[in-house]
Each structure stands twice: as structure tokens, then as C-alpha cells.
Amino acid sequence: MHMHEEKETGRIEGFSDHVFAIAMTLLVIEIKIPSHELVAAKGLTQALAALWPSYLAFLTSFFTILVIWVHHHWIFGLIRRIDHPFLYCNGLLLLFVAFVPFPTALIAEYSLHPDARVAANLYTGTFLAISLTFDMLWRYASKRLLSTNSTRVKNDEAAQITKQYRFGPLLYFAIFGLSFVSETLSLALCLLLALLFALGGWPIRRQ
Amino acid sequence: MHMHEEKETGRIEGFSDHVFAIAMTLLVIEIKIPSHELVAAKGLTQALAALWPSYLAFLTSFFTILVIWVHHHWIFGLIRRIDHPFLYCNGLLLLFVAFVPFPTALIAEYSLHPDARVAANLYTGTFLAISLTFDMLWRYASKRLLSTNSTRVKNDEAAQITKQYRFGPLLYFAIFGLSFVSETLSLALCLLLALLFALGGWPIRRQ
Amino acid sequence: MHMHEEKETGRIEGFSDHVFAIAMTLLVIEIKIPSHELVAAKGLTQALAALWPSYLAFLTSFFTILVIWVHHHWIFGLIRRIDHPFLYCNGLLLLFVAFVPFPTALIAEYSLHPDARVAANLYTGTFLAISLTFDMLWRYASKRLLSTNSTRVKNDEAAQITKQYRFGPLLYFAIFGLSFVSETLSLALCLLLALLFALGGWPIRRQ
Amino acid sequence: MHMHEEKETGRIEGFSDHVFAIAMTLLVIEIKIPSHELVAAKGLTQALAALWPSYLAFLTSFFTILVIWVHHHWIFGLIRRIDHPFLYCNGLLLLFVAFVPFPTALIAEYSLHPDARVAANLYTGTFLAISLTFDMLWRYASKRLLSTNSTRVKNDEAAQITKQYRFGPLLYFAIFGLSFVSETLSLALCLLLALLFALGGWPIRRQ
Helix, strand or coil: CHHHHHHHHHHHHHHHHHHHHHHHHHHHHHCCCCCHHHHHHHCHHHHHHCCHHHHHHHHHHHHHHHHHHHHHHHHHHHECCCCHHHHHHHHHHHHHHHHCHHHHHHHHHHCCCCCHHHHHHHHHHHHHHHHHHHHHHHHHHHHHCECCCCCHHHHHHHHHHHHHHHHHHHHHHHHHHHCCCCHHHHHHHHHHHHHHHHHHCCCCCCC | CHHHHHHHHHHHHHHHHHHHHHHHHHHHHHCCCCCHHHHHHHCHHHHHHCCHHHHHHHHHHHHHHHHHHHHHHHHHHHECCCCHHHHHHHHHHHHHHHHCHHHHHHHHHHCCCCCHHHHHHHHHHHHHHHHHHHHHHHHHHHHHCECCCCCHHHHHHHHHHHHHHHHHHHHHHHHHHHCCCCHHHHHHHHHHHHHHHHHHCCCCCCC | CHHHHHHHHHHHHHHHHHHHHHHHHHHHHHCCCCCHHHHHHHCHHHHHHCCHHHHHHHHHHHHHHHHHHHHHHHHHHHECCCCHHHHHHHHHHHHHHHHCHHHHHHHHHHCCCCCHHHHHHHHHHHHHHHHHHHHHHHHHHHHHCECCCCCHHHHHHHHHHHHHHHHHHHHHHHHHHHCCCCHHHHHHHHHHHHHHHHHHCCCCCCC | CHHHHHHHHHHHHHHHHHHHHHHHHHHHHHCCCCCHHHHHHHCHHHHHHCCHHHHHHHHHHHHHHHHHHHHHHHHHHHECCCCHHHHHHHHHHHHHHHHCHHHHHHHHHHCCCCCHHHHHHHHHHHHHHHHHHHHHHHHHHHHHCECCCCCHHHHHHHHHHHHHHHHHHHHHHHHHHHCCCCHHHHHHHHHHHHHHHHHHCCCCCCC
16 A cells, blocks of 8 residues: 555656646747847847846746756655645646746746836746745645654654745745835846755755 | 556556646647737736636636546556557547647637637537547446456445546536537636536545 | 666656657647637638648647557567667657657648648658658667567567558558649548557557 | 665656657747748748758757757766755756757747857857756766766766767867857757767667
């Protein structure tokens, strides 16, 4: 039965991995190559340089999803079994992750537009929704689904995750709020947060 | 030989999982960001709000495919081996699932158009085709491919699936019929059905 | 060492499976939803009906790739190890498979155009290239990479594949030639061949 | 613990494989089918022939990513465990790989344009970035993460990789420099290099 449950968690994790990887790689098709009209007017160098919001949005969304994937993978390494509410919550997380290419394309297109604030609201709001769903997923998993005979290492890891995640929703809530005041600052913080998590949050080094 | 057959079913399931995950994640590229003309006329907030049929269609199709995936996965956990008609039927199911992004984009684009009914016919018709193929897949599998030495738990699960699926094609047939009368109602029922299945139909909790 | 080699073949097969599944599912984004101009002129029903070449092309390419995947999977179940020329040949096969969405979109767009013949040439030519690469892959594998201590069942299967594949390139060569004479007939035969292979060629039932 | 670490490396490799496969297969959607206006003016044969830069760019990028995947897979076969800097470096590699479809589309569109040089700079620059990241990944892995009790075969392989990769970044640096002088030559060398690596660099034949 233990073997069966482990295989079961592996399957759900594998399926989620597909969605994460596809969402990350699909981001690139939202970077549209410059039109011949624009290139005729400004030259290709200028036209490519003008795409910098697209590059930054690609970078931010790519690393954010990568970080979510790493933590998602971490959780799956700790839980012993999967139940109904967990699956539902995981499906909701995948929904928001699969949605990311849309606000990414939007922020790339409208970040220099007078209405940039609205695009920033949706972009940071999507990340807020992801962090809230993730928080819910982990809270539930940590209370119900952890291995009962888990080693001290695993318990330490679980405590480490709880500690690290405590601030996730708060940070994204702050960034979301900030997006109503300064879209530039809120987007810069999104990128910074993804890079910081990427640099500091890899949960590997298990001895 | 048993090991070999298990590996074989695993491969087919893995391949099907790819198609499910890609179809689900591709849905997002059908949500088109609003044009600069529209935004200039109405503002970005209004333009994004006007995309609500796209969001609803994304949500409905995402959860419907997710629910199909969960049940597909459930079936593969019960069967012992795979044969020729089963594979053919599974290929047909994947065809319809891979097709879903097209009627989804269509309903998103034409749900407020005088011809919305036609789009609703195709959308609900695609789900009807999926549920019929799924029903066929399960009927065949339950008669021929179940493990002979299956435990009581597995037999109970099989009976549970049969019971739960009995209404699937009937419900989608009713929704398809309804789409000729009221497209709004038929689409609302599609979403409701996906959410209900998602909430109530996870077949995990095996003790 | 045997375990290692089996894991190695599994990895290459897994990677190839990704490419097959993505190519199959990407086909759908080439079915473009009808424009509002066309729908205003003809109504949505007519506009959707006019897309029949897209549906047929989707169906044909989907089942053709599915059949190639099934046979690819069959080969990988028989070989014991992988070497350099096999990998190169497999990479070439993946290249042609990943290319399929382009001629599919072309045939969907230009099948009713005076230049339909050119589109049919490229479409059938792509399938010819796939069948030739596949033939090369199997010839090489069957001579060099089969398990030395293979059972009689496996040897029978190998002979069965050789027999079945003998006609593959010939058939596609004939269809390619025919596409210079009648594009309609050549495309109909592509679909027929995919369905026939799908119906008759599943190589499972191993006792 | 050893089992656990092996599973862990397997998961990271599996996730990376997804990104490689999706990036390779997405390349095809950047080959745009010719417009009806162009076909009306020149005929479909001419219009398709005029797409040769798209075909070449597809071929070059496809084989380059394939070669990177093969070597990536090779590295993962040699390392025993994964740590934080390795994961970060791997994420950076995936970022550049996922970005490849953009410069590929750009070079396909602008290779015959007066500003072709700029497109070639970005295209070859992306490959330079990939080769530098890859070099960094391998340097780090070869110093820290190799199996301590590795066999002589594995040590030989590690030395072989180090030898083979020494020239990777140098070659791509030269090609990148050349792209400022002759874009045609730099692109031809990109394709040649991918084919040469594909022909000569498969690291299989382990006895």
C-alpha cells in the first residue's frame, strides 16, 4: 500500500510538472518579433531594444514559475499520501500557473501605456493568487498528509518550509497593493523576489 | 510478464498525460490580449473586463480536462493490461481532448454574437464526444481488462466508477440538447458540471 | 550494466514521447477560428463548415503521428541498447515529426486553392520523409540493437515489424507521387492509411 | 539516501527534459505559412521557397537544442547529487533554451533584411549564452558533484566531456564575433556546428 501511495503521489507530481514546464516555455511565444514597419522606421536594433518590457516580463514569469515548481516539488517530497482537498487545491494552483502567460503578455504590451497600472494589477494579482493557493496547499499538507514516521530531517524541512512560506502571501499582497501606487516598483519587486527566492530558496542539500 | 504489462500501461498513461497537460496549458494562448485600438477607446480595465467570456471558457475547459485526466488516471490504476481496441479508443479520446482549445477559442470569441448558439453547439458537442468516448473506454476496460485477482477494494472502485459514469454521457447529451435552446444555460452547466466533478469526484482516498 | 542500459533507452524514449505528444497537441492551434468578417457574411455555421479541410488535416496528422508513436514505442520495447547512429536517426525522425504542424497548416489553408497540389506535395513529402527515416531506424535497430537473448516472442515481433514496415515507405512514396496527379486522392489516402494503421497495427497483445 | 538522491536528480532531469522538448517543438509555430496575397503574386511554390531562411533556422535551432539536451543528459548520468548552485545554474540554462524560439523567429524574418546583422548577433549571442552557462554547469558539477566511488569508465567519460566542452564557448564566442562581420557565415557555422556535434558528439557507447 505504501508503494502504491508513493506511485500515486509521483503521478500527480509528474502531471503538475508537465503543466509547470509548458507554462514556462510557452512564455516565449508572447515575445512578438518587431514588425517590418517598425524596423523600417527605427532599425532592428532600436526595435529590439524597445521590447525590453517583454524580456523583463519573460524573465520574471519564468523564474517565478521555476521557484514555484521547486517548492511544489519540495512539498511532494515530504507528503506521504494525497487526498481529495489536496488534489482540488493542486488543480487550482495549476490553473493559476497555466494562466500566467496571459498577464505576462499583457504587462509586456502595456507596461509603457497610460493604463500600465491595470496590467500591473492583473500581473501581481495573479502571483498573489498563486501564493495564496500555494500557502493553502502547504497548510493543508503539513497538517494532514506528512509522513507519520518521518525522520527528524523531514520534520526540520517541514518547519523550514512553514517558516519560509509565512511571508510569501504577505509579500505578494504588499506587491499587489503597491501596484495600485507604482506599477514600476511593483514589477521590479516581482523580479527581485523571484531572483531572491531562486538564489536563496532551493531546498536541496539534504544530508 | 506482469512487470512488463505494468510498464506497458504506464507508458501509455504517461503519453496520454502529456496530451492532457499540453491541451490544458495551451488554452491560455487563446485568450488574446486586447488591441491598442480597443484600449484607446475604452481603457484597459474595460477592455479586460470585456474578455470575461474568455476567462470563463478557459476555466470551464481547464477543469473539464482536469476532471477527465483524473478519471483517466483512475481507470489506468485499475486495469491490468492493454489491448488493441482499448488503445484505439484511448487515441480517439486524446483526439477530442487535443481538439478542445479550438471550440474554447470559438466560444470565447462568439459567445456574445448573434450566432453564439452555433459556437455553444460545437463546444458542448465536443464535451459530449469526450464523454461518449470515455464511457466506451471504461465499458470496454471494465469488461475485459480489469485485474483478475483484484482486491475487494479495486472491485468496489470499479463499481463506483461505473455508477458515477452512468450519468456522464446523459448529462452531456442534455447539455448539448440545451445548447440549441439556450447557449448561456448550456455553458453555465458545463462549468458547473466541471466544478462539481472536480469537487466531488476525486477518486483517491484508498485505504 | 543491463539495468543502466534499460534506463538509458527509457530516457531517450521518454524524451521522444514528449516531442510526439507536443507535436500532436500543437496541431490544434493551426485551426484558426473564423474571422468576424466571414461570419458576418456567411453566418457561423457556414464559416465553421468551410473549415472542413482544417478538421481533416488535423485528423490525418494526429492519427499519423499517433501511429508513428505506437510503432516507435514498439521498437523501443525490443531493443536492448542504443548507440550513436541510432540516436542520430532518432533525432532526424523527431525533426520531421516536429515539422508536421507546418505542412498541416499549409494543406488546411491551401487545399481548395489552385496551388493545392504544391501543398499536397509538401504534406505527403513530409510523411514520406518520416516513413523513410523510420524504416532506416528499424533496419538499423533490427540488425544491431536487438536483445541477443531475446525470447521467441520478441523475435516473432521483430519479424512482424519488418514485414509490416516493408510497405510503409513504398505506400508513402506512391502517395507522394500521386500528389502530383491528384491532391485530393493523395490526401484521402493519407487519412485512410493512418486510420488503417491505427485500426490494424497496434502491436500490443503480447502473451 | 543514495536511492533518494538518485530519484531527486531524476526529477530535475525530467523537468529539464520537458523544457528542452517543448522549446524544440515550439520552433515550428514560428514558421508562418505564406499569405494569400504573396501566393496570388508569386504562386505557392515560390512563396514556400522564399521561406528557406525559416527552414534553416528551424533546422539549426532544433539540432542545437537536441545536442544540448544530449550533453545535459550525459552530465546528469555522471553526477551523484544536486546542490543549490547547480540548480540555479540549471535554471539559467533552461531560461536561455526556452528563449531560443524568439531569436529563431527573428533570424527567419530578418535574415534577408539590411539589418540582418542585428538578428544574427542576437541569435549567435543566445547560443553563446547557452554554451557559457553549460560550461559553468559542467565545471561546477565536475568539481563537486561527481560520484566519489565512480568507476574508471565514468572518470574517463568526465575527462572526455571536459575535453569536448573546452572548445564549446570558444567556438560560439568566435561565431558571435563573426556575426558582426558576416551574418551569413556566422549562421552557416551555427548549423554546421550543430550537425557536427550531432554526428560526432553522442556520448553513448558505454561498454
